Amino acid sequence: MSVICNIRIALAGTAIVFLVSWSAPLLDGQTAGGSGGSAARSGAAGSRVPAAARRGAQPRIPAQPVIVVVGSVVMDDGSPAPATTAIERVCFGRTRKEARVDASGAFGFRVGGNNVVVEDATESARPDQSGSGSSQFSGGSTRSDPSLWAGITGCELRAALPGHRSSVIYLKGAESIGQIDVGTLVLQPLSKVTGTTVSLTTLKAPKAAKKAYERAEKELRQDNPDRAEKHLQEAVAAFPRFAEAWYALGLIHEQRRRVEDARGMFVRAIEADDKFVSPYVELARLAGAERKWQEVADLTDRALALNPLDIPEGLYFNALANYNLLRPEAAEQSARKAQRLDTQHRYPNAHLLLAQILGQRQDHAGEAEQLRSFLQYAPSSPSAAGARERLEELDRTAGPLARKEPERDRP
Numbered sequence: 001m002s003v004i005c006n007i008r009i010a011l012a013g014t015a016i017v018f019l020v021s022w023s024a025p026l027l028d029g030q031t032a033g034g035s036g037g038s039a040a041r042s043g044a045a046g047s048r049v050p051a052a053a054r055r056g057a058q059p060r061i062p063a064q065p066v067i068v069v070v071g072s073v074v075m076d077d078g079s080p081a082p083a084t085t086a087i088e089r090v091c092f093g094r095t096r097k098e099a100r101v102d103a104s105g106a107f108g109f110r111v112g113g114n115n116v117v118v119e120d121a122t123e124s125a126r127p128d129q130s131g132s133g134s135s136q137f138s139g140g141s142t143r144s145d146p147s148l149w150a151g152i153t154g155c156e157l158r159a160a161l162p163g164h165r166s167s168v169i170y171l172k173g174a175e176s177i178g179q180i181d182v183g184t185l186v187l188q189p190l191s192k193v194t195g196t197t198v199s200l201t202t203l204k205a206p207k208a209a210k211k212a213y214e215r216a217e218k219e220l221r222q223d224n225p226d227r228a229e230k231h232l233q234e235a236v237a238a239f240p241r242f243a244e245a246w247y248a249l250g251l252i253h254e255q256r257r258r259v260e261d262a263r264g265m266f267v268r269a270i271e272a273d274d275k276f277v278s279p280y281v282e283l284a285r286l287a288g289a290e291r292k293w294q295e296v297a298d299l300t301d302r303a304l305a306l307n308p309l310d311i312p313e314g315l316y317f318n319a320l321a322n323y324n325l326l327r328p329e330a331a332e333q334s335a336r337k338a339q340r341l342d343t344q345h346r347y348p349n350a351h352l353l354l355a356q357i358l359g360q361r362q363d364h365a366g367e368a369e370q371l372r373s374f375l376q377y378a379p380s381s382p383s384a385a386g387a388r389e390r391l392e393e394l395d396r397t398a399g400p401l402a403r404k405e406p407e408r409d410r411p
Helices: 003-020 146-150 200-204 207-221 225-238 243-255 259-272 278-289 293-306 312-324 328-341 349-360 364-377 384-397
Strands: 066-075 086-091 094-100 106-112 156-160 164-166 168-170 178-189
Touching: 066 156, 094 106, 156 164, 156 178, 168 178, 178 328, 200 243, 207 225, 207 243, 225 243, 243 259, 243 278, 259 278, 278 293, 278 312, 293 312, 312 328, 312 349, 328 349, 349 364, 349 384, 364 384
Parallel strands: 066 178
Antiparallel strands: 066 106, 086 094, 086 156, 156 168, 164 178
């Protein structure tokens, strides 16, 4: 991962807290858009493996320690991926086919044990019946096995279907072995993914511009943004169409809260490469901080039209903009898509936003589910106290209804 990407991730982490102040505190009783129609609910982050993959007898799992990886694959409209879809694990440049999805879009495979490829999620790597996310292993240890995790940490999971591109789930280590639910992969037709999160103009940059950009990356690794800025200026002077260098300059200015300078750099990045989606998302962030909701919606609509697969943050901003523009159905749709794609749970406020929408619709079970997910992924958030208070209120007033698994009336 490039240093610029690392800066971008760090900035996103701090900006999430900053954005709470312009997200129209989602638990303060304000309304936005009234009740909506029936809503799609299967796209939530960390979504459960479809029920069809949980039925049947408990699998016979070898006594030696194994990790069972389970998840699901959906198409861009939320429907299950066809059974011809394969699951691939990519580790350090090597690709291994691990499984195929079943009729419900679920998949499962083992790491360790006999380490065989499971062709279908209904075979031996089936999730446990309880759906609790932890399998029982006869005679096997449940302690962390470093050798097992070392084999998959840093690997990527993706779905493979001709004519489509898959989102990616990054695997990381855990404290114990057993069953892990990695969430949902999303497949998009290739024709819908024309934008990129890195700029192709970088390949066209002359040697002098590339060298300056590399020097900037080195300075950023050493936490010298002032020197990095100087080298980035050299890069764009040598090659004015160097979109990633303009974008990196914008990120540096954004970190320093030089809003107008940052905005100017992001605009230059788009002028250099209008299919480079990252600057659109940053411009949306800046517009959101000023509560310019229509501008946020327009910018994220443009970015998502170019690339609906790789920018969950853009989907969250789009949901937030539509919520404040009194478009609850559109807000819900974007929030659920954001949750599906945000497998690393970097944008937990999408759960908070969806809880507000469902609460206004009197869907207390759905609201409670989203509040619990928010508290799971952001227990120390400034909004966590309000979320806990609202959840306690739901438990008192709605009782069993708030604890009931919400019906999922639409894929």
